[in-house]
Amino acid sequence: MKKGLLFSCLLVAVTSVQAAPISIPYQGFYQRLKQVNTGNYPLIEIAFSVPNKSQCLVKGGTISTENESFPLTITKDQRVFLPYDARLKSDRALVNLDIEGSAENCSIAMQVRAKNTKQSYSQKEMLELQAEMDTMLSDMQGFPMRYFSQNIAGINFEFEPGSKTLVRIDGKEQVVTDKLRLSREQIDKLSVIEFNIKPLVVSPWTNG
Incomplete structure (x- = not known):
């Protein structure tokens, strides 16, 4: 496993090798964020990111519905900060990433980590972190x-x-x-x- 507990999955089928926006349904992210926000996890969180920066450089991103569009915060390490918003889920929002490079090398990674270091x-303190991580991963089975x-x-x-x-x-x-x-x-x-x-x-x- 890379970087400890790092889960990667291709959330959208991409065949183009040209630089272009990638759009991913927000619903899948919302379900994972809900798991954390409705549970008792004061010490840990889920972080989404786009790995393989050398081959999949994220230039920017938005989250959009049919009528609205909002910019996303994306760090230099390509961590993507997403809101936890039931309205965006019901409005079938899309997470849009403007990438540079071959789109077939792009994926979304999800990592469980401490909120603060x-x-x-x-x-x-370490036993408390460990216990929350155990519980979260157990709850995410399925x-x-x-x-x-x-x-x-x-x-x-x-x-x-x-x-x-x-x-x-x-x-x-x-x-x-x-x-x-x-x-x-x-x-x-x-x-x-x-x-x-x-x-x-x-x-x-x-x-x-």
């Missing part, structure tokens, strides 16, 4: 995506690509590049973990 975590019935294997801490991050676990220091993975067993044994810089992403680690 910190420079230190106590064991209690969606047409690649999910896992077993609990996650642990937690991923992701950093700027190519960076070297100083990590201190109960006073013992180590340097990691790009990513640190902690298994459930490791989390059960530690008291606190500290970083010299906040992780970019904190996500589930699975063995799938």
